[in-house]
Amino acid sequence: MTHDFEPQGHVVLDSSDISRALTRLAHEIVERTHGATNLTLMGIPTRGASLATRLGEKISQIQSSLVSVGAIDITMYRDDLRSRPARALLPTTIPPEGIEGRLVILVDDVLFSGRTIRAALDALSEHGRPELVQLAVLVDRGHRELPIRADYVGKNLPTSRSEKIQVNLIEHDGVDEVRIERES
Amino acid sequence: MKHLLSAADLSYEEAILVLDTAKQLAAATEHGVGKLPPLRGRTVVNLFYEDSTRTRISFEAAAKRLSADVINFSAKGSSVSKGESLKDTALTLEAMGADAVVIRHNSSGAPHRLANAGWISGGVVNAGDGTHEHPTQALLDAYTLRNHLRNGEGDLKGVNVTIVGDVLHSRVARSNVLLLNTLGAKVRLVAPPTLLPYGVEDWDCEVSYDFDASLEGSDAVMMLRVQRERMNAAYFPNAHEYSSRYGLSVTRMNRLSESAVVMHPGPMNRGMEISADVADSQRSVIVEQVANGVSVRMAVLYLILGGSESK
Amino acid sequence: MTSYVIKDVTILDGKPTDIVVKDGVIAQIGSGLTADQTVDGSGCIALPGLVDLHTHLREPGREDAETVLSGSRAAAMGGFTAVHAMANTNPVADTAGVVEQVWRLGQEAGLVDVRPVGAVTMGLEGTALAELGAMADSAAAVRVFSDDGKCVHDAALMRRALEYVKAFDGVVAQHAQEPRLTEGAQMNEGVISGKLGLAGWPAVAEEAIIARDVLLAHHVGSRLHVCHLSTAGSVEIIRWAKSRGINVTAEVTPHHLYFTDEVVESYDPIYKVNPPLRTKADVEAVRAGLADGTINIVATDHAPHPSEDKECEWTAAAFGMTGLESALSVVYETMVQTGLMNWAAVADRMSVSPAQIGRVSTQGQPIEVGSPANLVIFDPRASQEVDARKTVSASRNTPYAGRTLPGKVVATFYRGKPTVLNGELNA
Numbered sequence: 001m002t003h004d005f006e007p008q009g010h011v012v013l014d015s016s017d018i019s020r021a022l023t024r025l026a027h028e029i030v031e032r033t034h035g036a037t038n039l040t041l042m043g044i045p046t047r048g049a050s051l052a053t054r055l056g057e058k059i060s061q062i063q064s065s066l067v068s069v070g071a072i073d074i075t076m077y078r079d080d081l082r083s084r085p086a087r088a089l090l091p092t093t094i095p096p097e098g099i100e101g102r103l104v105i106l107v108d109d110v111l112f113s114g115r116t117i118r119a120a121l122d123a124l125s126e127h128g129r130p131e132l133v134q135l136a137v138l139v140d141r142g143h144r145e146l147p148i149r150a151d152y153v154g155k156n157l158p159t160s161r162s163e164k165i166q167v168n169l170i171e172h173d174g175v176d177e178v179r180i181e182r183e184s
Numbered sequence: 185m186k187h188l189l190s191a192a193d194l195s196y197e198e199a200i201l202v203l204d205t206a207k208q209l210a211a212a213t214e215h216g217v218g219k220l221p222p223l224r225g226r227t228v229v230n231l232f233y234e235d236s237t238r239t240r241i242s243f244e245a246a247a248k249r250l251s252a253d254v255i256n257f258s259a260k261g262s263s264v265s266k267g268e269s270l271k272d273t274a275l276t277l278e279a280m281g282a283d284a285v286v287i288r289h290n291s292s293g294a295p296h297r298l299a300n301a302g303w304i305s306g307g308v309v310n311a312g313d314g315t316h317e318h319p320t321q322a323l324l325d326a327y328t329l330r331n332h333l334r335n336g337e338g339d340l341k342g343v344n345v346t347i348v349g350d351v352l353h354s355r356v357a358r359s360n361v362l363l364l365n366t367l368g369a370k371v372r373l374v375a376p377p378t379l380l381p382y383g384v385e386d387w388d389c390e391v392s393y394d395f396d397a398s399l400e401g402s403d404a405v406m407m408l409r410v411q412r413e414r415m416n417a418a419y420f421p422n423a424h425e426y427s428s429r430y431g432l433s434v435t436r437m438n439r440l441s442e443s444a445v446v447m448h449p450g451p452m453n454r455g456m457e458i459s460a461d462v463a464d465s466q467r468s469v470i471v472e473q474v475a476n477g478v479s480v481r482m483a484v485l486y487l488i489l490g491g492s493e494s495k
Numbered sequence: 496m497t498s499y500v501i502k503d504v505t506i507l508d509g510k511p512t513d514i515v516v517k518d519g520v521i522a523q524i525g526s527g528l529t530a531d532q533t534v535d536g537s538g539c540i541a542l543p544g545l546v547d548l549h550t551h552l553r554e555p556g557r558e559d560a561e562t563v564l565s566g567s568r569a570a571a572m573g574g575f576t577a578v579h580a581m582a583n584t585n586p587v588a589d590t591a592g593v594v595e596q597v598w599r600l601g602q603e604a605g606l607v608d609v610r611p612v613g614a615v616t617m618g619l620e621g622t623a624l625a626e627l628g629a630m631a632d633s634a635a636a637v638r639v640f641s642d643d644g645k646c647v648h649d650a651a652l653m654r655r656a657l658e659y660v661k662a663f664d665g666v667v668a669q670h671a672q673e674p675r676l677t678e679g680a681q682m683n684e685g686v687i688s689g690k691l692g693l694a695g696w697p698a699v700a701e702e703a704i705i706a707r708d709v710l711l712a713h714h715v716g717s718r719l720h721v722c723h724l725s726t727a728g729s730v731e732i733i734r735w736a737k738s739r740g741i742n743v744t745a746e747v748t749p750h751h752l753y754f755t756d757e758v759v760e761s762y763d764p765i766y767k768v769n770p771p772l773r774t775k776a777d778v779e780a781v782r783a784g785l786a787d788g789t790i791n792i793v794a795t796d797h798a799p800h801p802s803e804d805k806e807c808e809w810t811a812a813a814f815g816m817t818g819l820e821s822a823l824s825v826v827y828e829t830m831v832q833t834g835l836m837n838w839a840a841v842a843d844r845m846s847v848s849p850a851q852i853g854r855v856s857t858q859g860q861p862i863e864v865g866s867p868a869n870l871v872i873f874d875p876r877a878s879q880e881v882d883a884r885k886t887v888s889a890s891r892n893t894p895y896a897g898r899t900l901p902g903k904v905v906a907t908f909y910r911g912k913p914t915v916l917n918g919e920l921n922a
Binding site (some may be wrong): 091127 | 185201204210211215218221222266487488491494
């Protein structure tokens with residue numbers, strides 16, 4: 001999602017907001033998972049995977065131990081595959097310990113309809129049976145279409161359907177920010 | 185991607201996309217995922233007019249791993265052997281709702297006819313047509329080369345590939361010359377003059393009659409199957425002479441650089457174009473080519489059928 | 496018999512005039528003429544009725560592809576008043592009985608002179624001479640002998656045939672194709688065949704036979720006709736032979752004047768033909784050869800096939816394309832519009848010379864008072880998109896389908912009767 005044009009809309013979270021939100025999420029995760037042992041963070045590419053890496057680093061700092069981090073591509077599990085030409089597949093990385101019996105937290109940038117998470121749950125189940133699956137997102141913008149909710153939310157952003165949430169991360173976009181844009 | 189008829193159909197970006205997609209699919213297989221869902225509800229027909237158990241099984245495994253329904257339609261014992269035309273077979277498959285047809289045919293251009301004559305609406309994948317092309321073989325060769333020589337990333341810029349043998353009758357060679365050029369590799373064809381196509385000097389590659397002079401500097405040597413019957417049509421005097429001039433022996437293999445790999449699309453004539461010791465050596469990636477074949481064919485089927493109907 | 500006046504028509508390259516056709520002959524030429532019926536010829540060209548030396552009418556044996564009647568109708572639509580029906584029928588036209596049958600069917604159709612071609616060898620098998628004399632003496636009065644579709648490749652047999660037909664002023668029309676060099680051949684051997692993986696039909700396979708045959712003809716003092724010459728090298732050999740005084744004539748088809756082998760890249764067997772479509776250099780050479788008279792005539796090699804023989808994969812498809820209805824337009828586009836030939840040359844290559852080679856005395860006559868009224872009126876200003884479904888031939892394998900060709904046959908007069916009038920078949 002690079003911008004060749006003058007960015008429109010306005011910034012709702014800047015770099016330090018994002019950093020603070022992730023730090024808070026890391027603490028919440030450590031607290032609610034009783035020390036983050038047996039924890040595996042599975043990011044949903046592209047930006048969810050980067051957020052999972054960052055979260056993992058923050059949790060490691062809190063706990064001074066390494067957190068298992070992987071990525072799970074959901075492309076082939078989408079329920080709207082037929083709506084567009086075939087999409088490129090993104091990398092899936094399963095950590096060496098696997099996910100069987102682990103406490104898995106799915107990580108994504110924006111929670112919207114919930115369909116991505118449904119697909120992620122299907123994709124995940126192909127790789128094993130975790131003991132528990134939770135969901136962490138940077139932004140929850142509402143408008144759920146499936147009975148799915150996040151366990152950890154960086155920021156709730158009430159939006160209208162005509163608005164677009166754009167999460168930019170340094171790893172991909174050169175800047176950390178969350179913008180709200182009006183769809184033209 | 186609507187069809188895959190020729191390696192020339194693939195732009196640089198599309199070729200890389202196929203290889204990258206194959207890489208992700210291969211990773212899923214390595215992770216132990218048995219079946220992937222994207223072609224659920226899609227029907228893939230394997231329409232094989234030539235016996236080719238290897239290629240058919242490879243496509244069948246690829247389609248099934250993507251959850252497609254697979255119908256195998258082979259010429260033997262079917263309406264085809266009773267004289268049904270390609271057109272009527274195609275109309276039948278269309279009526280049955282085939283979303284893609286994988287066709288192997290002994291007539292060059294049959295996949296083009298199937299795709300362009302208006303008989304069917306689905307995608308067509310060329311699984312080898314006559315002495316024309318075999319694009320998925322070229323893709324799996326490129327994938328194998330990329331894994332060995334480029335760490336599974338990017339293209340094949342600067343890689344020197346030497347293709348040796350019966351280029352004239354080889355669909356593998358034609359597709360490889362096209363695709364390897366697209367990916368930036370340098371191709372050299374080595375064969376006796378009788379087994380090179382008329383006009384080969386206009387192809388985008390080097391041509392040599394001298395295998396020994398082509399060994400050094402090759403990053404990969406791809407040996408083509410040579411049918412013994414060719415000697416009856418005076419393409420070469422006999423198997424022994426062919427083998428001594430153009431066969432890959434251990435002596436020749438030892439003159440290759442340390443990192444060079446040996447490839448063969450199979451089925452091999454051990455002792456003819458390749459010695460048994462070479463085929464079983466550490467440099468041989470022949471078994472790996474077979475495994476990569478499934479991943480690459482999964483990628484092709486996914487890109488043709490995994491999205492909306494392409495125009 | 497109804498008389499016709501063609502008003503304001505241009506005879507070949509001349510000035511507009513009126514032509515009156517009456518009682519089977521050209522009765523008057525001049526201005527202000529009248530007759531029972533009037534045909535508007537303004538802007539049109541009058542040519543002597545076209546004569547095709549190379550037509551496949553398929554009857555007997557393949558009436559699903561064409562019959563003498565349907566082929567005669569297609570010929571009339573194309574401006575022809577005589578066709579030579581090739582011998583590769585089933586049974587083969589290798590006896591007086593078969594050629595008389597075809598001749599009689601032509602008479603019954605009554606739209607063009609149907610002149611049967613006799614086979615050179617029994618069953619076209621290239622081993623023993625057919626009854627050439629009996630066919631020459633039959634009611635069909637055969638003068639052209641050909642194993643077309645197959646080459647008389649045995650040099651000794653070819654020599655004997657060339658010699659034997661001298662007795663009745665016959666000519667052997669050779670399909671020049673060295674068989675061993677063309678086993679399994681599918682298209683011109685060149686860069687494109689290598690790329691498409693289709694077995695090549697090398698130019699040398701044609702040229703080697705032509706070279707041999709002109710030397711044989713020279714040696715035995717016979718006349719030789721070369722069918723559907725297609726390569727630059729063949730033109731060179733004919734040119735050389737003529738310069739040496741060898742009695743050889745040659746033909747080129749409209750499709751070899753029009754197409755190159757690049758169209759084969761579609762793998763559409765509508766372009767599959769024997770000899771195959773050649774390269775651009777060959778097309779330029781045959782055009783030049785036709786223009787300078789090295790190639791004497793245009794002959795259609797009209798080869799109708801039922802759709803199932805073309806709606807299939809390339810290698811399974813039959814060789815051949817229809818050509819009677821499009822021939823004049825194709826020659827107009829490739830030879831006249833390009834400035835290579837004028838209308839007098841067209842008349843020579845498509846009527847006068849083929850009639851002479853085939854020894855058809857009533858055809859190919861100059862347009863003058865007293866000549867048999869075999870005429871074609873062609874409107875060069877018109878153009879038409881070729882629609883395969885609308886062909887008069889019983890087959891649809893025209894390679895020009897979907898293309899626009901210039902000009903249109905407005906009327907054809909055969910022995911004084913209009914077989915085509917107002918661009919429509921009048922029979």
